[in-house]
Amino acid sequence: MTQTSLGRIAIVGSGAVGSYYGGMLAHSGRDVHFLMRADLGTVMTNGLTIHTGGRTIRVPAKAHATTAEIGPCDLVIIALKATANAALDDIIPPLLNAGTVLVTLQNGLGNEEYLAQRWGAERVMGALCFVCLNRTAPGEVTHIDHGTISIGEFRRPPSRRTELLTEAFRSVGIEAKAVDDLVAERWRKLVWNVPFNGLSIAARATVADVLADDALCAEARGLMSDVLDGARALGHPLPDEFADFQLERSASMGAYRPSSMIDWEAGRAVEVEAIWGEPLRQGRAAGTAMPRLALLHALLRRLTR
Amino acid sequence: MTQTSLGRIAIVGSGAVGSYYGGMLAHSGRDVHFLMRADLGTVMTNGLTIHTGGRTIRVPAKAHATTAEIGPCDLVIIALKATANAALDDIIPPLLNAGTVLVTLQNGLGNEEYLAQRWGAERVMGALCFVCLNRTAPGEVTHIDHGTISIGEFRRPPSRRTELLTEAFRSVGIEAKAVDDLVAERWRKLVWNVPFNGLSIAARATVADVLADDALCAEARGLMSDVLDGARALGHPLPDEFADFQLERSASMGAYRPSSMIDWEAGRAVEVEAIWGEPLRQGRAAGTAMPRLALLHALLRRLTR
Numbered sequence: 194m195t196q197t198s199l200g201r202i203a204i205v206g207s208g209a210v211g212s213y214y215g216g217m218l219a220h221s222g223r224d225v226h227f228l229m230r231a232d233l234g235t236v237m238t239n240g241l242t243i244h245t246g247g248r249t250i251r252v253p254a255k256a257h258a259t260t261a262e263i264g265p266c267d268l269v270i271i272a273l274k275a276t277a278n279a280a281l282d283d284i285i286p287p288l289l290n291a292g293t294v295l296v297t298l299q300n301g302l303g304n305e306e307y308l309a310q311r312w313g314a315e316r317v318m319g320a321l322c323f324v325c326l327n328r329t330a331p332g333e334v335t336h337i338d339h340g341t342i343s344i345g346e347f348r349r350p351p352s353r354r355t356e357l358l359t360e361a362f363r364s365v366g367i368e369a370k371a372v373d374d375l376v377a378e379r380w381r382k383l384v385w386n387v388p389f390n391g392l393s394i395a396a397r398a399t400v401a402d403v404l405a406d407d408a409l410c411a412e413a414r415g416l417m418s419d420v421l422d423g424a425r426a427l428g429h430p431l432p433d434e435f436a437d438f439q440l441e442r443s444a445s446m447g448a449y450r451p452s453s454m455i456d457w458e459a460g461r462a463v464e465v466e467a468i469w470g471e472p473l474r475q476g477r478a479a480g481t482a483m484p485r486l487a488l489l490h491a492l493l494r495r496l497t498r
Numbered sequence: 499m500t501q502t503s504l505g506r507i508a509i510v511g512s513g514a515v516g517s518y519y520g521g522m523l524a525h526s527g528r529d530v531h532f533l534m535r536a537d538l539g540t541v542m543t544n545g546l547t548i549h550t551g552g553r554t555i556r557v558p559a560k561a562h563a564t565t566a567e568i569g570p571c572d573l574v575i576i577a578l579k580a581t582a583n584a585a586l587d588d589i590i591p592p593l594l595n596a597g598t599v600l601v602t603l604q605n606g607l608g609n610e611e612y613l614a615q616r617w618g619a620e621r622v623m624g625a626l627c628f629v630c631l632n633r634t635a636p637g638e639v640t641h642i643d644h645g646t647i648s649i650g651e652f653r654r655p656p657s658r659r660t661e662l663l664t665e666a667f668r669s670v671g672i673e674a675k676a677v678d679d680l681v682a683e684r685w686r687k688l689v690w691n692v693p694f695n696g697l698s699i700a701a702r703a704t705v706a707d708v709l710a711d712d713a714l715c716a717e718a719r720g721l722m723s724d725v726l727d728g729a730r731a732l733g734h735p736l737p738d739e740f741a742d743f744q745l746e747r748s749a750s751m752g753a754y755r756p757s758s759m760i761d762w763e764a765g766r767a768v769e770v771e772a773i774w775g776e777p778l779r780q781g782r783a784a785g786t787a788m789p790r791l792a793l794l795h796a797l798l799r800r801l802t803r
Contacts, residue, residue, distance in 0.1 A: 395700065396800045408796035415789060484720060484789045491713035492797075495701045 194294050194354050199223060199361055200267025203260065203288050205281070207232065209326040209452070210298055211272030212334045214342065216241040216252045217365040226263045228284065229256045235332040244329070245336035246366075265290040268358070271308070272298045274456075275467035278307050285312060294354060296320055296344070300386060301467025302379055302475065305347040317347035318355065319375045321382045325449050338446050341368040345375030380424035381431060385439050386451075386468050387420050388413035391489045393454035394463065394496055401448040404440075412485065414440060419483040423476025463497045465490070499599050499659050504528060504666055505572025508565065508593050510586070512537060514631040514757070515603055516577030517639045519647065521546040521557045522670040531568045533589065534561045540637040549634070550641035551671075570595040573663070576613070577603045579761075580772035583612050590617060599659060601649070603627055605691060606772025607684055607780065610652040622652035623660065624680045626687045630754050643751050646673040650680030685729035686736060690744050691756075691773050692725050693718035696794045698759035699768065699801055706753040709745075717790065719745060724788040728781025768802045770795070 194200055202225045204215035211227070219225035219241070229236055236256040243250040257263045266288050273281065278299075285295070289312065296318040297304040305319045325337035344359050346352060351371040362369035372378045392398050396409055403409045417436035424431050453463050469490040476483050499505055507530045509520035516532070524530035524546070534541055541561040548555040562568045571593050578586065583604075590600070594617065601623040602609040614622045630642035649664050651657060656676040667674035677683045697703050701714055708714045722741035729736050758768050774795040781788050 392797075396797050398800060402800075406796070406800060408792075408799055412793045412796045415793065485793045487713075488717045488720065488790045488793055491711070491717045492697075492701050494713055495703060495707075495711060 194267045194292070194357060196353055197357075198267075199357065201265070202226065202268045202270065203228065203263050203266040205260070205269060205271045205284055205288075206273030206277075207236075207256075208272060208274075209328040209334045210322055210324075211270065212241055212328065212332070213243060213245075213324070213326050213336060214272070214298065214322065214362070214367070215270060216243050216250070216254065216334070217367060218361060219254055220250055220252045221361070221365040223361070225255065226266065227254055227256045228260055228263065229258070232256075232331040233258055239332055242330075242333040243336065244334070260284050260287040263288060266293060269293060269295050270298060271295060271304075274462060275299045275301055275304055275464045276462035278304070281307070282311065294318060296358065298322055298342075299467065300464050301383070301469075302471040303467055305375070309347055314347055318344065318358070319347060319379070320344040320358075321378050323382065323385075325446055326452075327450070327455070337449060339442075341370070343370055343372045343378045343381075345372040345378060347375065374429065376427075377424070377429035377431075380420065380427075380429050380472075381435065383424075383468065383472055384417050384420050384431065384436055385443070387472065387486060387489070388416040389443065390451040390453035390468060391416065391493060393451045394457050395489060395492045397454075399448040399450050399454070400443050400446045404444060410440070416485045416489065419476075419481075419486040420472065422481045423472055423479070423483055423486075426476055426479035426481045457497060463493065465493045465497055469493055499572045499597070499662060501658055502662075503572075504662065506570070507531065507573045507575065508533065508568050508571040510565070510574060510576045510589055510593075511578030511582075512541075512561075513577060513579075514633040514639045515627055515629075516575065517546055517633070517637070518548060518550075518629070518631050518641060519577070519603065519627065519667070519672070520575060521548050521555070521559065521639070522672060523666060524559055525555055525557045526666070526670040528666070530560065531571065532559055532561045533565055533568065534563070537561075537636045538563055544637055547635075547638040548641065549639070565589050565592040568593060571598060574598060574600050575603060576600060576609075579767060580604045580606055580609055580769045581767035583609070586612070587616065599623060601625055601663065603647075604772065605769050606688070606774075607681075607776040608772055610680070614652055619652055623649065623663070624652060624684070625649040625663075626683050628687065628690075630751055631757075632755070632760070642754060644747075646675070648675055648677045648683045648686075650677040650683060652680065679734065681732075682729070682734035682736075685725065685732075685734050685777075686740065688729075688773065688777055689722050689725050689736065689741055690748070692777065692791060692794070693721040694748065695756040695758035695773060696721065696798060698756045699762050700794060700797045702759075704753040704755050704759070705748050705751045709749060715745070721790045721794065724781075724786075724791040725777065727786045728777055728784070728788055728791075731781055731784035731786045762802060768798065770798045770802055774798055 240253040324340040355371045545558040629645040660676045664674045
């Protein structure tokens with residue numbers, strides 16, 4: 194990334210999130226290269242298909258089987274599952290030049306730290322996608338609801354490059370903002386992910402199922418309180434009203450199936466430690482009990498073995 | 499029941515618990531009549547088979563399809579699932595004479611109240627079976643571990659008839675005791691049933707699975723603490739050591755599958771309200787939060803729909 198351009202971009206992990214955000218950048222004419230596995234052939238032939246806001250966007254996309262084939266980039270957007278982080282040790286090095294910036298779009302806590310430890314804290318940015326997306330076919334993603342992306346620097350305030358990336362997303366119609374405190378933003382996202390992704394597995398409940406069941410809905414709110422307690426103890430206080438707002442905004446999602454539910458039902462890995470385990474450990478280390486989160490985490494660990 | 503004899507006995511609900519305790523009384527020569535549905539033909543032909551303590555006991559048993567066929571009894575032992583209590587309204591009346599005693603061996607809270615409201619508090623006794631039993635075939639029950647039965651009067655201290663029933667069980671080698679406070683005893687049993695029956699469904703975990711998983715085992719202990727809090731708030735304090743003891747005594751059960759797990763996997767009703775819902779409501783009405791029990795109850799309600 195320069196002061197005026199994102200430069201050459203790689204998308205690592207081309208599930209729903211990587212395909213959507215990377216695809217929208219490619220659609221705006223930027224030089225985006227996708228690392229693909231399962232969908233490689235489909236995307237090389239047909240490009241990416243994005244259903245969003247009532248229209249269908251077809252994006253001719255440069256898909257590659259290896260990052261060696263992609264070569265050095267200025268910006269690497271990481272949307273791999275957090276459970277697959279070990280694979281980054283081989284994936285990332287071919288993409289690096291001296292100034293390559295790494296942005297993780299992954300869920301939960303611990304991902305910026307993983308990148309910083311290996312490739313240097315100064316390269317690392319993070320972003321939170323508050324969005325309902327489903328991968329509906331190979332090379333095809335459906336944007337269901339919401340879509341704000343919050344972008345921040347790892348343990349630093351926003352800088353020129355933060356603004357540049359934010360503006361790039363805005364230019365393709367995605368609501369984007371630069372945030373001062375990326376960790377606080379991660380906790381804000383956990384307020385939704387902890388209950389809804391968790392109950393989607395533990396209770397086999399879609400968002401609508403949770404909201405329609407008084408007892409489950411009260412527990413979703415209780416889990417949000419546990420997350421607020423953890424965030425507060427770690428110096429990132431969020432108002433109680435934020436949890437109420439998160440519950441209210443969920444109504445428009447309908448019978449949305451959180452990605453954890455889809456992964457679990459398909460027998461794929463679920464990000465149990467990033468979303469539930471690490472927040473629990475950090476919150477407890479800071480002196481909070483988080484009793485509902487602890488029970489949910491123990492259940493999810495067992496159910497996703 | 500007279501001052502010296504149990505008299506004519508009916509067993510209502512001949513699953514594992516009814517077959518075992520009723521079968522042992524029949525084995526000792528008492529006049530026991532079993533109300534049976536699915537196992538009626540098998541038991542009329544072959545009697546009951548009880549595997550216990552390394553031996554197999556075959557008991558010629560009087561099995562009946564209706565309580566009208568059984569007629570009035572002096573003692574009625576109720577081992578039906580609490581979820582089927584509504585059926586008692588038709589089942590019980592033909593068994594009653596002026597002095598008939600009703601003893602519920604059912605799980606959870608609310609069963610004595612159900613009987614007392616309909617047929618008079620003075621008839622009602624309750625008993626708690628701390629036992630691992632499985633129905634292993636039609637008319638056949640396997641006694642796996644433990645077996646103490648605690649017997650008490652509904653809102654009264656033990657009396658002559660309490661002792662008589664206690665002695666009857668002792669005479670067939672079953673550890674039995676009369677208890678002063680039946681409600682306290684119910685809470686003692688909940689200390690085990692709430693976590694282990696609950697996690698058997700919510701985590702698909704046998705007793706051994708829970709004990710082998712550090713996080714699940716800690717949550718089992720946490721759920722026990724919630725139950726202790728409820729019992730304390732309702733005036734039935736139990737020491738913390740009782741919970742530790744309950745965890746320790748579970749090790750000998752091995753991969754025991756609690757009855758709730760077996761019922762759930764077979765698509766049968768689970769006693770969600772008696773075991774989890776009613777203790778939660780009573781504990782909350784007395785001012786305790788019981789956050790883990792509340793989450794578990796909400797999950798079980800949904801999973802057993």
